[in-house]
Amino acid sequence: MDRAELYAALDRFLAALGARDPARLNWAAGVRHSENNVMLVPGDGVWATIDRLGSYDLRFADPLTRQVGWFGSVIEPAEESACCLRIGLDPSGAIAEVEMVIVRDSEYGMALPGKRFWTKPRLETNVVAPVSRAEMVELADGYFSTLQLNDGTIRTKFTADCNRVENGVQTTNNPELQLFHWASMGCEEQFALGIYRYDDRLRGRRFPLVDEERGLVFAFGFIDHSGRLGRYQLANGEWNQSPIRRPHSFYLGELFKIDHGMIEAIEADFISVPYHTPSPWDPA
Numbered sequence: 127m128d129r130a131e132l133y134a135a136l137d138r139f140l141a142a143l144g145a146r147d148p149a150r151l152n153w154a155a156g157v158r159h160s161e162n163n164v165m166l167v168p169g170d171g172v173w174a175t176i177d178r179l180g181s182y183d184l185r186f187a188d189p190l191t192r193q194v195g196w197f198g199s200v201i202e203p204a205e206e207s208a209c210c211l212r213i214g215l216d217p218s219g220a221i222a223e224v225e226m227v228i229v230r231d232s233e234y235g236m237a238l239p240g241k242r243f244w245t246k247p248r249l250e251t252n253v254v255a256p257v258s259r260a261e262m263v264e265l266a267d268g269y270f271s272t273l274q275l276n277d278g279t280i281r282t283k284f285t286a287d288c289n290r291v292e293n294g295v296q297t298t299n300n301p302e303l304q305l306f307h308w309a310s311m312g313c314e315e316q317f318a319l320g321i322y323r324y325d326d327r328l329r330g331r332r333f334p335l336v337d338e339e340r341g342l343v344f345a346f347g348f349i350d351h352s353g354r355l356g357r358y359q360l361a362n363g364e365w366n367q368s369p370i371r372r373p374h375s376f377y378l379g380e381l382f383k384i385d386h387g388m389i390e391a392i393e394a395d396f397i398s399v400p401y402h403t404p405s406p407w408d409p410a
Contacts, residue, residue, distance in 0.1 A: 127215065129339075132187040132194040139213055139221070140196070143172070144179050154220035158406075161226045162397055163377045165406045172228060175202045182243035184250070184393070186337040186344065186381075190259075192216070193335040195344045197381065197393055199243050199294070204232050208243070208294045210379040210395045212335055212344060225346065225407065227379040227395045229293045234398050239305060241294040248289075248383055248391045253341035255386040263333045265389055266343040266382045270331055273349070276322035278361035280314060283388040288313035290392040313392070320361045324368040326352050330405045341384045349376040350402060373401040 142150040148168040161171040180199030187194045192215040200209045207230045214223030231237035257265075268282030290298045290313055298316065303309035308321050316322075327350040335344035353372045360366050378396035382389050 127192050127219070128189055129187045131219070132189065132192070132215070133185060135215055135219065135221070136185055136187075136194045136196055136213060139224075140179060143176060143200075146173055146176060148173055152220045154216045154218075154222040157220075157222055157224070159224040160406055162228060163399060163403060163405060168224070172200060172202070172226070177201045177203060180206055180243055182245070184245070184381075186335070186340055186342045188335040188337055190338075191335065193344075195335050195337075195342075195381070197395070200228060202230075205230065206243075207231070208241070208395045210381070210393075212379075214334070225379070227377065227397060229395050229397055238293060238295040238297075238303070240296075240303060243294055246289075246291070246391065246393070249340075249342070249381070249393065252339050253385045256338060256341060257384065257387045259336050259338055261387065262336055262338070262341070262343050262382075262384050265384055265387070266333060266345050266380075267331060269382065269389060269392075270328040270345075270347065272317050273322055273325050274328040276317055276320050276325060278318050278320040280317055284312070284314040285386075285388045285390040286312065286314075288388075288390050288392070290394070292394045293396065313389070318361060321366065323358050324351060324353075324355045324370045326350050330408060332407065343382045343384065345378075345380045345382065346405075346407070347378060347380075348399075348403070348405070349378065349396075351375065352401075375399050375401055375403055377403065377405075 182198045184197040195212045197210045211226040216222040271281040301310035331347040351370045355368045376396045380394040383391035
């Protein structure tokens with residue numbers, strides 16, 4: 127199955143979703159379909175409430191595993207929400223898996239100022255100096271290991287101008303985001319400072335889609351926050367107060383752009399879920 131066929135399958139899915147009509151699609155027997163970490167029957171959840179899709183359309187594909195992914199937004203009666211999803215096809219082309227993350231600000235209370243959905247040329251282009259599939263996954267996994275109990279140790283590689291967008295908001299190299307004083311820093315600079323010490327565990331890490339041509343790795347997992355950490359010291363000696371003081375977890379879909387053996391762009395959608403929530407996608 128090639129990229130064009132996978133994109134065509136994505137187009138059919140998005141058209142059916144926008145029409146609230148799952149019957150348009152060819153579903154595999156025993157299809158697994160989740161929305162926000164809960165298994166649902168196709169037609170339930172956002173299928174019943176969507177008004178239309180937003181204009182943002184970032185797509186990528188993994189012909190080797192017959193997976194196609196998408197970042198965009200969905201518009202429901204209450205709001206426009208960041209959304210990412212992956213679709214897995216069986217050998218016949220039927221939809222065997224759907225995993226969706228929809229960040230409804232009114233539900234999760236996680237709205238950051240300045241949310242918008244825009245095309246990022248770096249995520250749309252093919253890589254110049256590709257690395258192996260295994261190395262791409264290793265770099266993405268190293269990002270999660272750097273984030274876990276972040277103490278300033280860098281366990282992956284970043285370009286100097288790496289940018290990260292989360293839930294439609296740029297959270298690096300963005301001095302206008304004054305909610306966090308470190309938002310003006312780059313990816314590696316933030317991690318080297320040890321800001322995210324309160325991220326206790328990056329678990330359930332999965333890397334189901336690797337677009338080797340575009341240099342993209344699509345990952346899913348959880349960040350567990352115990353809420354125990356209060357005041358803590360950064361790598362530069364300054365003291366910081368943790369913004370997270372309650373037990374909960376983040377469930378995330380995160381995309382990494384890798385070129386020349388370094389992470390140069392990140393896009394993530396994540397929601398808050400109960401502490402230590404398991405994944406229906408974990409092996410039985």
